[in-house]
Amino acid sequence: MGLQVDHPEYQFLRLLERVLDKGDERLDRTGVGTKSLFGELLRFDLSGGQVPIITTKRVYWKTAVKEMLWFLTGGTNIRDLLDQNVRIWSDWPLARYRQATGEDISQSDFEARIVSDDEFASQWGELGPVYGKQWRRWVDAQGREHDQIATLVETLRSNPASRRMLFHAWNVSDLDQMALPPCHMVYQYHVNSRGELNCLLFQRSCDLFLGAAFNYVGASTLLLMLAQQAGLKPGELVWVGGDVHVYLNHADQVREQISRQPRPFPTMRLTRHPASIDDYRIEDFEVVGYEPHPAIHGDVAV
Structure with a gap:
């Protein structure tokens, strides 16, 4: 049975196509170059159990969920991710190590040393206040810590009509200490009269080929937990992108992805009800019906 053209993944594929066809070609921070558009919006309905795990290429959704769970711990060192076989944050500390030492160490050797050497992990695995x-630990001018997630959960329970249910990561005083300033930087929540929780995610910068699919999974996962x-x-998950771009060295891969027909989105459910937002683990997430096209490889621009 064929899919209708209103399948929600077509929003994403049309955005990819617009960026390639109409995007402004720019020399970016990485030196690779991008084609870019500014100000885009996609909407995904999660009320029926479906989640936007992109199907036109395989998305390793467990990696995205593990990353979100790591964010919720307040962690900032890649060792915690590497212990779970998650390597998506290794590029930035590896580049810093190579630049600082001049050692042309491989990524696998660098990661192995992070896992096995406490002192090395402390010095070179740290990403800064990302x-x-x-x-979880925003520090204000008076030195007080603020747990934005705990405050959000309490407000959702006690005052779901609030227009102040949000958290963000663009802490101006900490930006220069971060390995990478926050891209998905503001999450705002809204509860409608049917008791449905909606999320608007604002992303200032988005690598559409490599990053966007992970962001959709992470935001959906967090919405389910909350x-x-x-x-x-x-x-509903509403995604708003500021500078949305395709790196020039991904153009062929993106055209391959655009040529594929989306398949039905899978469903995701939580298999238990943990005591708090801090108690979820990867085994609590069950995805059914995910039958994507094959993966498409692309290198990260650092």
Whole structure:
């Protein structure tokens, strides 16, 4: 049975096509170059159990969920990720190590040393005050720490009509200490009259080929967890992108992805009800019906 052209993944594929066809060609921070558009919006309905795990190439959704769970711990060192076989944050500390030492160490050897050597991990595995630090331990001018996630959960439970249910990571005083300033930087929540929890994610910068699919999974996963903790139902994920771009060395891969027909989105459910937002683990997430096209490789621009 064929899919209708209103399959929600077509929003994403059309955006990729617009960027390639109409995007402004720019020399970016990495030196690779991009084609870029500014100001885009996609909407995904999660109320029926489906989640936007992109199907036109395989997305390793467990990696995205593990990353989100790591953010929620407040962690900022890649060792915690490497212990779970998650390597998506290794490029930045590896580049810093190579630049500082002049040693042309391979990524696998660098990661192995991070895992096995406490002192090395402390010095070279640290990313600085990135997402988790800002979400769970934002420090204000008086030195007080603020747990934005705990505050959000409490507000969802006690005052779901609030227009102040959000958290963000763009802490101006900490930006120069971060391995990478936050891309998915503001998450705002809304509860409608049907008891559905909606999320608007603003992303200032998005690598559409490599990053976007992970962001959709991470935001959806967080929405499911928050809804469960607050006794709500999943609603809609609204994604807003600022500078949305395709790196020039990914153009062929993107055209290959655009040529593929989307398959039905899978469903995701939580297999238990943990006591708090801090108690989820990867085994709590069950995805059914994910039958994607094959993976398409592309190198990260650092």
